[in-house]
Amino acid sequence: MSKIEINNVYKIFGPKPHDVLEMVKSGSGKEEVLEKTGHTVGLDNVSLKIEEGETFVCMGLSGSGKSTLIRHLNRLIDPTDGEILVEGTNVMSLDTEKLIDFRRHKMSMVFQRFGLFPHKTVLQNVGYGLEMQGIEPEKRNSVSMEKIEAVGLSGFENQFPSQLSGGMQQRVGLARALATDTDIMLMDEAFSALDPLIRSDMQKQLLDLQAQLKKTIVFITHDLDESLRLGDHIGILNAGKLVQVGTPVDIIMNPADDYVEAFVKDVNRAKVIKAKVIMKPVNEANGIDKSNLIKVQEDQFIEEFLPQVVCTNSNCEVVDKQGNTKGYITNKELQHSLTKS
Ligand SMILES: Nc1ncnc2c1ncn2[C@@H]1O[C@H](COP(=O)(O)OP(=O)(O)O)[C@@H](O)[C@H]1O
Ligand SMILES: [Mg+2]
Structure with a gap:
């Protein structure tokens, strides 16, 4: 069983998505659908499998559907059609209580703009997920301190986010996601707002952590180099369609179409x-x-x-x-x- 399985997912944004679904299913593309119906195709028949312990990178240009896809995994978005299975459980079958539990214990999310609480210290921010899980303060703080150390922020635990640089704030976000010890981590453009050198540091840190932790990571980026560095598999989205899934080498050696080709043409293959x-x-x-x-x-x-x-x-x-x-x-x-x- 795959850790995550997405089967024929469609997401259409607009007032009457179900009325437009047939048109999309019969092959009308994003542009045509928008023009004729005013609806936006977010995802168009996306199916993929993500295996336990791998880093799956989802790449594509802005607006291609990356965030829409990742938000289906923790059901921040409901599909118009299709199913999303996490460890074999259909996420649409979860009632409110189960969904809350699932979000607290199964998946953590690292956001692009850090998503930290400005009025909480680093320690409190990192411990937030644990607090939500109902973990006692003593245990919460000791786990949080361990994760703060793991991301190289020892000594900063009592600072507030505004006292930290962007790179350090993103480390806090990462530590918070690690603290809850969920099997699955969702990272939506988590490093995209960072300067190149700091970004490269964070990639290295994630690779080092992942080598020990073996989490299932779904990482979103619009950057090819980042995908190649981090991904065990890469899925490429174009206008809501998944146009290719493969290992970094598959993608570089055999780009499926002109869109993928355009991404890989300048890459240093060596x-x-x-x-x-x-x-x-x-x-x-x-x-x-x-x-x-x-x-x-x-x-x-x-x-x-x-x-x-x-x-x-x-x-x-x-x-x-x-x-x-x-x-x-x-x-x-x-x-x-x-x-x-
Ligand atoms: N809540 C929404 N309402 C309407 N359209 C949306 C909404 N969210 C996303 N979209 C549209 O869906 C498409 C995919 O968006 P998104 O998943 O955010 O792309 P990406 O993350 O790849 O930049 C875009 O055309 C976007 O405008
Ligand atoms: Mg996005």
């Missing part, structure tokens, strides 16, 4: 593609010149060994951590993998 992705396995590597080989690790990014390969005009032998040969990459294939097919 930074994203690992040796094992482009190697020929040993049993298919007959005829490769093995006289001038350099050894590369299967998990190394091309960028790390490209200069050496080019300078020495050698082929690569790809090995695993134990040093076993897994495959080969010829000089020519390596250079070919860097240019668009």
